[in-house]
Amino acid sequence: MSGTHKKLGARHKARKRAVDFLFEAEARDLDPVNLAGERAELAAKDDSVAPVPAYTVTLVTGVAENLDRIDSVIESHLQEWTLERLPAVDRAVLRIAVWELFHATDVPPVVAVDEAVELAKQLSTDDSPSFVNGVLGQVVLVAPQVRAAAAATSSRAENTEASDPEAPADSAETEGGAAVADTDGPQ
Numbered sequence: 355m356s357g358t359h360k361k362l363g364a365r366h367k368a369r370k371r372a373v374d375f376l377f378e379a380e381a382r383d384l385d386p387v388n389l390a391g392e393r394a395e396l397a398a399k400d401d402s403v404a405p406v407p408a409y410t411v412t413l414v415t416g417v418a419e420n421l422d423r424i425d426s427v428i429e430s431h432l433q434e435w436t437l438e439r440l441p442a443v444d445r446a447v448l449r450i451a452v453w454e455l456f457h458a459t460d461v462p463p464v465v466a467v468d469e470a471v472e473l474a475k476q477l478s479t480d481d482s483p484s485f486v487n488g489v490l491g492q493v494v495l496v497a498p499q500v501r502a503a504a505a506a507t508s509s510r511a512e513n514t515e516a517s518d519p520e521a522p523a524d525s526a527e528t529e530g531g532a533a534v535a536d537t538d539g540p541q
Contacts, residue, residue, distance in 0.1 A: 365461075368409035369450055369469055373477065375414050376446035390414045416453045424452045431492040443478040444486060451490050455497040456504070463494045 375393070379386035394406040417424060428448050429437050437445060451470035454461045467490045474482040 364407065365409055366469060366472070368407040369413065370473060370476070371404075371407060371410040372413035372417075372450055373443065373446045373473055375410070376417060376449060377442055380442055380446070385418070386414045387411075387418045413450050413453065416457055417449045420453060420457070421449070424449050424456075427452055427456075427493060427496075428489065431489050441478055441482065444474060444482050447473045447478070447482075447486055448489060451486070452493055455490070455493055456500045459501065463497055467491070467494060 372390075375386050375390050378384070379389045390406055390411050393403070394411065397403040397405045425437055428445075432440075440448075447470050450473075451466050454466040454469075455463055458466070467487065470490055471483045471487045474486040478486075
């Protein structure tokens with residue numbers, strides 16, 4: 355069955371919409387989370403506007419909240435390229451796939467990679483699918499360690515909260531409602 359006749363699932367469509375939002379937000383220098391929210395509100399009011407799937411919002415929010423780390427991971431796996439030199443669509447596709455590899459525990463790594471390659475085929479240059487596959491092939495090797503570290507950190511934070519609900523998680527103090535890391539080192 356050829357790729358053009360394949361029935362696209364709801365998650366694929368949500369990923370494509372997330373790529374669209376990340377691409378548009380970058381091109382127009384907008385906050386992608388606000389953009390997705392505005393489109394969701396517009397869709398609720400206007401039946402001619404396609405609804406924004408919840409998974410699209412999850413992806414856009416996840417990428418936005420972890421953008422620096424995601425970009426750092428992508429850059430560390432680029433060979434003779436910089437993130438800025440990549441086509442903007444490829445950046446968006448890679449960001450979504452890396453977020454899924456690290457945070458979407460219900461998405462098998464092979465699915466995250468395959469979906470990213472398929473989106474690159476649909477939306478980007480002829481060279482993009484193999485490039486995206488190559489980068490993600492390296493990222494997928496570190497994903498289990500990243501997920502395990504995140505789970506351990508989350509578990510420690512939950513244990514800290516359970517033993518002392520007033521204590522800030524992971525020895526971070528809150529300042530103005532935002533967590534601030536303790537940069538003074540051990541005292």
